[in-house]
Amino acid sequence: MAVPMILGRNIHSFARIVLGASQSGSIGLNTCRNRGIYTTLRPFRLTLSACLHTGTVVSSQPSSTVTVTEEPDTLYQKVSVLVKGHDKAVLDSYEFFATLTAKELGVTLGKVFEPPKNIERLTLLKSVHIFNKHRVQYEMRTHYRCIELCHVTGSTAQVYLEYIQRNLPEGVAMEVTKTAMERIPEHILKPMWKDLPTDPPTEEKPNQ
Amino acid sequence: MNTLARVGTSICTNPETRALHVTASCCKNRAARIRVGKGDRPLTYEQALHPHHIGHRKGWLSQHTSNLMGENGAADRTVEDVFVRRFIFGTFHNCLANEIVIKRRGNMLVVCALMLQRLPPQKFYFLIGYTETLLSHFYKCPVKMEVQTLGDKAVYKYL
Numbered sequence: 001m002a003v004p005m006i007l008g009r010n011i012h013s014f015a016r017i018v019l020g021a022s023q024s025g026s027i028g029l030n031t032c033r034n035r036g037i038y039t040t041l042r043p044f045r046l047t048l049s050a051c052l053h054t055g056t057v058v059s060s061q062p063s064s065t066v067t068v069t070e071e072p073d074t075l076y077q078k079v080s081v082l083v084k085g086h087d088k089a090v091l092d093s094y095e096f097f098a099t100l101t102a103k104e105l106g107v108t109l110g111k112v113f114e115p116p117k118n119i120e121r122l123t124l125l126k127s128v129h130i131f132n133k134h135r136v137q138y139e140m141r142t143h144y145r146c147i148e149l150c151h152v153t154g155s156t157a158q159v160y161l162e163y164i165q166r167n168l169p170e171g172v173a174m175e176v177t178k179t180a181m182e183r184i185p186e187h188i189l190k191p192m193w194k195d196l197p198t199d200p201p202t203e204e205k206p207n208q
Numbered sequence: 209m210n211t212l213a214r215v216g217t218s219i220c221t222n223p224e225t226r227a228l229h230v231t232a233s234c235c236k237n238r239a240a241r242i243r244v245g246k247g248d249r250p251l252t253y254e255q256a257l258h259p260h261h262i263g264h265r266k267g268w269l270s271q272h273t274s275n276l277m278g279e280n281g282a283a284d285r286t287v288e289d290v291f292v293r294r295f296i297f298g299t300f301h302n303c304l305a306n307e308i309v310i311k312r313r314g315n316m317l318v319v320c321a322l323m324l325q326r327l328p329p330q331k332f333y334f335l336i337g338y339t340e341t342l343l344s345h346f347y348k349c350p351v352k353m354e355v356q357t358l359g360d361k362a363v364y365k366y367l
Contacts, residue, residue, distance in 0.1 A: 084278075085276070086268065086276065136237070136239075140276075140277075142276045170271040170311035170313045171271035171272060171311070171312075173276050
């Protein structure tokens with residue numbers, strides 16, 4: 001009788017201590033990862049692997065970020081994402097990443113193509129003074145990649161684009177072109193002459 | 209052209225004459241190239257490859273979008289880069305193993321450096337924090353440093 005009570009108290013306190021250690025330890029590990037320095041871990045962090053995990057002790061309610069508004073969502077016929085970069089390999093991997101996210105999020109992909117590259121060449125004098133026959137040539141290559149999404153809502157486009165843009169690699173620029181669809185305004189729907197009252201053609205005598 | 213060809217052949221065929229080969233010294237490219245020497249000078253991969261290999265065998269040391277077609281601000285970014293390189297070269301005196309890599313992600317400036325283990329880690333931490341705060345106050349943007357340490361410089365070639 002007495003033994004299980006003591007055991008219960010010990011386990012509860014042990015769980016609290018272990019949870020505290022895991023929280024501080026995980027925060028410490030995060031900062032260590034951000035530094036990127038290869039230092040040896042201090043000994044107390046190595047004992048994390050042997051601890052209990054009591055998930056029900058700390059429970060936080062996730063804050064709902066879904067907003068409900070009255071106005072209807074904008075509809076986009078096409079959202080075209082053009083990425084520019086100096087390195088083709090980087091653009092290849094970014095295209096793979098973007099198409100994978102589109103597939104996972106259920107966004108319909110249109111064309112994924114590669115517009116031709118643009119090379120800007122400069123021919124400058126090699127020397128500071130005279131020697132006009134000796135020049136040096138530089139070039140700047142810009143590779144492009146275009147990913148088109150078809151028939152997306154405004155909120156889907158916003159979420160997708162925000163995720164894509166947060167993970168844009170350095171040295172890569174993006175241009176987004178959205179083609180929105182709008183309802184035809186009502187005064188254009190029907191031709192005007194249909195609403196006019198049908199008058200019989202009146203003969204007008206020329207006034208002379 | 210015919211006369212020149214006749215002259216050339218006469219010099220080549222006649223074994224007693226020697227031709228003089230002349231090139232104006234500015235014909236040769238000297239940019240970012242370390243000339244061949246005795247074989248005792250160690251070079252890193254970055255120093256050993258010439259600038260026409262950038263994009264093919266070399267990467268870029270400073271990555272930003274202002275050199276792309278239709279983008280602005282190239283001169284400002286270049287000046288910032290030069291300042292950051294000189295600043296870090298001076299702060300971590302004799303500790304850099306290789307050129308630093310500067311990346312710009314959105315607003316952030318990320319400086320990636322390879323250091324030699326010449327100082328105790330506490331001094332490294334202090335200098336990293338000092339550069340981060342000073343540069344972020346100077347450029348009004350978050351500056352982060354990603355540092356890796358090596359024992360010795362990574363030698364690719366001896367020239």
